[in-house]
Amino acid sequence: GGGSTPSAAPSAEGKALEKTTITVGALPIPDSAGMHIAIAKGFFKEEGLTVNVTQLQSSAIAVPNLLGGSLDMILGNYFAIINIQSKKGGDFRFVADAYQAKPDTFALVVPKDSKIETPKDLKGANIAVPAVNSIGEMAAGSTLRTVGLDRLKDVKFQQYAFPDMPAALATGKVDAAWLTEPFLTGVQKNAGARKIADTMTGAMADFPMAGWTVTKKWAEANPNTVAAFQRAYAKGQQLAASDRKEVESILPKYTKISPQDAAVITLGAFPTTLSANRIQRVADLMLEYGYLTEKLDVTPLLVPQPQ
Amino acid sequence: MIGRRVARGAIGVAGLLIAAEAAGASGLVDPALLPRMSAVLVEAVRLPADPEFPPDLLSTLRVWAIGLLVAVLGAVPLGLVLGNLRRAELASRPLVEFLRPIPSIALIPLVTLLVPSTEVVKIIAVVYASAWPLLINTMYGLKDVDPVAKDTLRSFGFGRLDVLRRVSLPSAAPFVMTGVRLASSVAFVVTVSTELLAGGVSGIGVYMLRAASGLRTDLILACILWTGALGLVANILLVRLQRRAFRWHAVAAVGES
Amino acid sequence: MSVTTTAPPAPPAPSRPRRTRGALTALAAQVWLVPVAVAVWEAAARVAESVYFPPPSQIATRMYELWLTGPASRLFLTDEALDTFGPSLGRLFGGWLMACVAGVAIGVAVGRSRVLADYVDPVIEFCRAVPPAALIPLFIVLFKTSTQMQVATIVYGVIWPILINTIDGARYVDRVHTDTARVFGVRGARRLVRVVLPSAAPKIFAGLRLSLSLAVVLMVVSELVGATDGIGYQLMFTQQTFDMAAMWGSIVVLGILGYTLNASFLLAEKRILSWHRRARQTT
Amino acid sequence: MLDVVNLAHTYGHGPAAHRALDGIDLKVAEGELVCVVGPSGCGKSTLLRSIAGLIRPTEGHIRIRDAAVSDRMGDLAVVFQDYSRSLFPWLTVGDNVALPLRRRGMDRGARRSAAAEALEEVGLAGAAAKYPWELSGGMQQRVAIARALAYRPSLLLMDEPFGSVDAQTREDLEDLVLKVREHHRMTVLLITHDIDESVYLGDRVVVLTGSPARVAGELPVSLPFPRDQIATRELPAFVHLRAEVGRLVRARDRRD
Amino acid sequence: MLDVVNLAHTYGHGPAAHRALDGIDLKVAEGELVCVVGPSGCGKSTLLRSIAGLIRPTEGHIRIRDAAVSDRMGDLAVVFQDYSRSLFPWLTVGDNVALPLRRRGMDRGARRSAAAEALEEVGLAGAAAKYPWELSGGMQQRVAIARALAYRPSLLLMDEPFGSVDAQTREDLEDLVLKVREHHRMTVLLITHDIDESVYLGDRVVVLTGSPARVAGELPVSLPFPRDQIATRELPAFVHLRAEVGRLVRARDRRD
Ligand SMILES: Nc1ncnc2c1ncn2[C@@H]1O[C@H](COP(=O)(O)OP(=O)(O)OP(=O)(O)O)[C@@H](O)[C@H]1O
Numbered sequence A: 001g002g003g004s005t006p007s008a009a010p011s012a013e014g015k016a017l018e019k020t021t022i023t024v025g026a027l028p029i030p031d032s033a034g035m036h037i038a039i040a041k042g043f044f045k046e047e048g049l050t051v052n053v054t055q056l057q058s059s060a061i062a063v064p065n066l067l068g069g070s071l072d073m074i075l076g077n078y079f080a081i082i083n084i085q086s087k088k089g090g091d092f093r094f095v096a097d098a099y100q101a102k103p104d105t106f107a108l109v110v111p112k113d114s115k116i117e118t119p120k121d122l123k124g125a126n127i128a129v130p131a132v133n134s135i136g137e138m139a140a141g142s143t144l145r146t147v148g149l150d151r152l153k154d155v156k157f158q159q160y161a162f163p164d165m166p167a168a169l170a171t172g173k174v175d176a177a178w179l180t181e182p183f184l185t186g187v188q189k190n191a192g193a194r195k196i197a198d199t200m201t202g203a204m205a206d207f208p209m210a211g212w213t214v215t216k217k218w219a220e221a222n223p224n225t226v227a228a229f230q231r232a233y234a235k236g237q238q239l240a241a242s243d244r245k246e247v248e249s250i251l252p253k254y255t256k257i258s259p260q261d262a263a264v265i266t267l268g269a270f271p272t273t274l275s276a277n278r279i280q281r282v283a284d285l286m287l288e289y290g291y292l293t294e295k296l297d298v299t300p301l302l303v304p305q306p307q
Numbered sequence B: 001m002i003g004r005r006v007a008r009g010a011i012g013v014a015g016l017l018i019a020a021e022a023a024g025a026s027g028l029v030d031p032a033l034l035p036r037m038s039a040v041l042v043e044a045v046r047l048p049a050d051p052e053f054p055p056d057l058l059s060t061l062r063v064w065a066i067g068l069l070v071a072v073l074g075a076v077p078l079g080l081v082l083g084n085l086r087r088a089e090l091a092s093r094p095l096v097e098f099l100r101p102i103p104s105i106a107l108i109p110l111v112t113l114l115v116p117s118t119e120v121v122k123i124i125a126v127v128y129a130s131a132w133p134l135l136i137n138t139m140y141g142l143k144d145v146d147p148v149a150k151d152t153l154r155s156f157g158f159g160r161l162d163v164l165r166r167v168s169l170p171s172a173a174p175f176v177m178t179g180v181r182l183a184s185s186v187a188f189v190v191t192v193s194t195e196l197l198a199g200g201v202s203g204i205g206v207y208m209l210r211a212a213s214g215l216r217t218d219l220i221l222a223c224i225l226w227t228g229a230l231g232l233v234a235n236i237l238l239v240r241l242q243r244r245a246f247r248w249h250a251v252a253a254v255g256e257s
Numbered sequence C: 001m002s003v004t005t006t007a008p009p010a011p012p013a014p015s016r017p018r019r020t021r022g023a024l025t026a027l028a029a030q031v032w033l034v035p036v037a038v039a040v041w042e043a044a045a046r047v048a049e050s051v052y053f054p055p056p057s058q059i060a061t062r063m064y065e066l067w068l069t070g071p072a073s074r075l076f077l078t079d080e081a082l083d084t085f086g087p088s089l090g091r092l093f094g095g096w097l098m099a100c101v102a103g104v105a106i107g108v109a110v111g112r113s114r115v116l117a118d119y120v121d122p123v124i125e126f127c128r129a130v131p132p133a134a135l136i137p138l139f140i141v142l143f144k145t146s147t148q149m150q151v152a153t154i155v156y157g158v159i160w161p162i163l164i165n166t167i168d169g170a171r172y173v174d175r176v177h178t179d180t181a182r183v184f185g186v187r188g189a190r191r192l193v194r195v196v197l198p199s200a201a202p203k204i205f206a207g208l209r210l211s212l213s214l215a216v217v218l219m220v221v222s223e224l225v226g227a228t229d230g231i232g233y234q235l236m237f238t239q240q241t242f243d244m245a246a247m248w249g250s251i252v253v254l255g256i257l258g259y260t261l262n263a264s265f266l267l268a269e270k271r272i273l274s275w276h277r278r279a280r281q282t283t
Numbered sequence D, E: 001m002l003d004v005v006n007l008a009h010t011y012g013h014g015p016a017a018h019r020a021l022d023g024i025d026l027k028v029a030e031g032e033l034v035c036v037v038g039p040s041g042c043g044k045s046t047l048l049r050s051i052a053g054l055i056r057p058t059e060g061h062i063r064i065r066d067a068a069v070s071d072r073m074g075d076l077a078v079v080f081q082d083y084s085r086s087l088f089p090w091l092t093v094g095d096n097v098a099l100p101l102r103r104r105g106m107d108r109g110a111r112r113s114a115a116a117e118a119l120e121e122v123g124l125a126g127a128a129a130k131y132p133w134e135l136s137g138g139m140q141q142r143v144a145i146a147r148a149l150a151y152r153p154s155l156l157l158m159d160e161p162f163g164s165v166d167a168q169t170r171e172d173l174e175d176l177v178l179k180v181r182e183h184h185r186m187t188v189l190l191i192t193h194d195i196d197e198s199v200y201l202g203d204r205v206v207v208l209t210g211s212p213a214r215v216a217g218e219l220p221v222s223l224p225f226p227r228d229q230i231a232t233r234e235l236p237a238f239v240h241l242r243a244e245v246g247r248l249v250r251a252r253d254r255r256d
């Protein structure tokens, strides 16, 4: 992990940071906008902290990186982290919330000329999700459940990366795809695909998607760094939450989303606090859907926010 | 002579690109799904101007070069040992053959758990994958050494090691060199694939990840053109090396001139 | 063995039990490293106690549960096993065989024709540096079904060692051999089959052997996208569900598969290349 | 039959170039047996390989039955000096001999029996199922000879074909060549180092000079046929011719 | 010096087994030059390769200076019958000759000049910088001879070493071998098909029978030294010995 200097630059609070340079892993998606704003605006620098961002492709590889020590912190998909936590694959701590679903941020789409009109017609369909056994599967599953279909028996999930889904749809390899921005807008605009359901409603409404995650060991070893991170990050996240223009201008800088697209795509919410109640929803729903085998209390996983 | 070969090669590559363009232009491939080759070429030409790209390119080249070098230094001697000591070869064969089909994709997350550096993980993946062609080709090369040549040196009282160094190795060298050329492209493929899978700070694959985030298939394909071009250049250099070092092989055994 | 002190002199040819013992020793010489490696792994895994690296015993148990608790009539294979291995093997062999045929055919053509080589060499060198994984977007568009796409991925991934080794082998045929074929008017297909291919065979076989285990790798890669079954799918699925023992089980299956394929391949090679082995033997 | 006009060949280019043949003129009539002698390294094999169409001469031209060498091919057979490398190690001895016979339109059985017969003639009756590398040097050389004879070419080119066999076998093979040539009206060009052999076998002996090879002289051999290993060699004409060829060979610088 | 006792060798196993040598007894004294003749394929090369320690005899044993063959090695040199394959194509002619001299502990310069000298002696003064495949067959054979002579072994084994060179060169090489043996007190075992040559060169001629090889007879050659190509061959003793060897050879079945 990043070049740490235990010899203590003082933070704004005056307490010495255990680590002044941290390496975080994130996916090139809107979820990490708050972090990038905070970096761009120098909020971390003000705390005496340097944050380097490493590009990641999936949560599947993020966790080994975190556990192995290549990364100090990752943008953790709640579903994935809680899954691994419950199976004792690691002991994680969330230090800040990053992204939360809003209506129309994750939807099921079908090709233009598809016979599928409503989620009911999905019986027997192949559905593309970015990963099997993931939040995408659960979200699509919840939509299916509202129309009386079972995600295990009535449909088949296939793994496709988001950018490959439009082609998979157009060539008929899948009947429907669970897509997010900017692909959602793209596929509707370019290929005339139809949205048949917004999956982030009902039980999934305002669902927490991702948060900044460290290991328990790391959190305990670096309390001051964590606090400094949280303070600086909160400022960036605040901007992302309150001013869409900030997000629109930062997105093209760390992804290849064009400014034009950034202006029109549907964005989720950028929660400014880390709330146990909200995150607990993830664990509870995972239990309900059978992704977890026993109840998991998330409260111990949260690192309290500094005052 | 050289000029004609370059011209023919250029025609070959141009043919490939034109075919790709024609596939797009004729509607055989839906341009909404895959950008036209002409558009991709334009992006490929523009890529070096993107300030993010050159560092990515260099990073990929570094991982490739280090990985290939380590693989050559490790696998060729190992191949020499296994090709010479039948017992060692037999004993290690189950293990080697068990390991060979395991994809780096499965191993990368596990290695990542143990190694706290993405760069080193990539290099390990490259070494792991590109060692096999070197190992196998070296072993097969040793099997192809003329026994009369070996006997000649033996009869002068040279020991096993000398026979290995002075007859088996030079005689198997063209075979090994083919292995190096194979390993070189495998190393490219694995470097970029690992970047695609595991991400990292920089690399062509990382650039492609970023491009994918914006649905920029044209940029992804432009990156592919660059990888292909790099592989081509690396191979040209290796072939040149091969020609220079093993002139005897080409002249002594080439078919029609 | 106990009483006779006036035993007849040992027969010149090795007796049957001696021969079996010889075979057993030979087998032992081949496999002794395997139990050693497994034991070391077991010990290390038990000491490390990491969920990510379960000990072999645990992996074996999980593999048994998953795949070997079926009816005896099916060699105890479960439905799950058949659904996982069947399609994978089909794609694996399909892809590998296609790559073999195409690789050897194109390789010989390019290796024997300077002009053709001039034209296509750069294209080949260009293409083989492109990762199959990066071409998946292309394959999604080009191929109708997922199976076609997967087979294409395998073919694309494994053809290069065959092609390159065949080109080299076919190009560097001993000049006296080609000259002999020429003056005796051995031409065309006959020259190909009787002179060029045998002469290139040692190299071609090196390529085939490389590509065989590469095909297993590519099978996994191809099943990561758009698949609903197969060993690669199983590997990814268990990774996602964090069933580490089962994931390792898939890896072990890949290893065993690779080993078996390789062993069968070597048997075939031993037959076909016996002239080579014997001609190259120092007495 | 064979018409070599002003033939020259240079290996390589620039300062490393080596001129092997220089203005060779040679005519061989239909059915004639011409022996070529000359010092080691002068260019005999080069001449033979040019005639076989295996290397393109730098100057001059070669015509066989009035056709330029490159467009024809197929009705000639060569016994290479490097006989061991000209046998295919992946084929049995029988298959090595039978391989070219397919061009003669023979079926499998006919090819096999023709090969067996040819092997028998060179004293290798039992060897058909063996591989070339299981044979001794002299046996390999005889396989190469058998292959060329079985092919029944109209032009037979032999490059020191009897160098690796013992004296007795050599005599048998010499007589075999004479017999086959007689029966099948072959034209033969034979390179040898043995002056006796050149006189015993040839209708004519061509002597080449040292490198680059030029024709030093030609000598018609007017000994009666059939020739006999003992009787012919005792003839005064034989002794005289042999001395004559020896003089021609010695007259020239042997080395470049 | 060399002591071969009851040597037998069988190639292969089972029904395809071929017995090449059968109960060979042979003694060669220090400094002696023994020529071995025998029909093609009888087992001469097998004998030579056994003495060189390259193949392990099935029965019997071989001792050189009272040491078993396998533990020693190093003070002998071999000219292989298959000379073209025994030259390394990746080395120049000079390096081919110089390579074994490493075992003599010579430095680079000494190796190079020894190689140049040996090449000069076989008439290849200008060829050191060429590659073996740029040479004619006879020239390659001479390189192999130069390599063996430059090594100055105490035991020199030669397998039909002069088969590919012209008559004049052959005589020169024969005299060269005699000269080198004289100067450096080598022991030489030479296989040849040429009966004249065996008598001209040898202190003793050993005749082998056809396959499997046994010793058919031995003939001491008591011709005076130094020998001369013309004078020696004209001696009545020479003519007699030659006839004698010829009879021994012919007395036996030539082929199996
Ligand atoms: N590698 C081998 N495998 C089987 N048989 C062999 C092998 N090498 C030689 N032989 C057989 O052993 C016999 C003796 O061979 P060897 O080469 O010793 O003969 P030679 O006396 O040197 O004959 P030549 O004068 O023709 O060179 C031959 O009949 C040959 O077929």
Ligand SMILES: Nc1ncnc2c1ncn2[C@@H]1O[C@H](COP(=O)(O)OP(=O)(O)OP(=O)(O)O)[C@@H](O)[C@H]1O
Pocket: D011, D012, D018, D019, D020, D038, D039, D040, D041, D042, D043, D044, D045, D046, D047, D081, D211, E133, E134, E135, E136, E137, E138, E139, E164, E165, E166
């Ligand atoms: N491939 C080659 N490259 C360069 N020079 C060559 C090549 N082949 C032959 N030569 C040279 O050409 C000359 C003639 O060679 P060639 O083989 O024709 O001789 P030759 O008369 O057959 O000799 P020998 O009786 O020794 O076989 C030799 O001096 C040789 O060095």
Ligand SMILES: [Mg+2]
Pocket: D044, D045, D046, D081, D159, E136, E137, E138
């Ligand atoms: Mg020659």
Ligand SMILES: [Mg+2]
Pocket: D136, D137, D138, E044, E045, E046, E081, E159
């Ligand atoms: Mg021999």
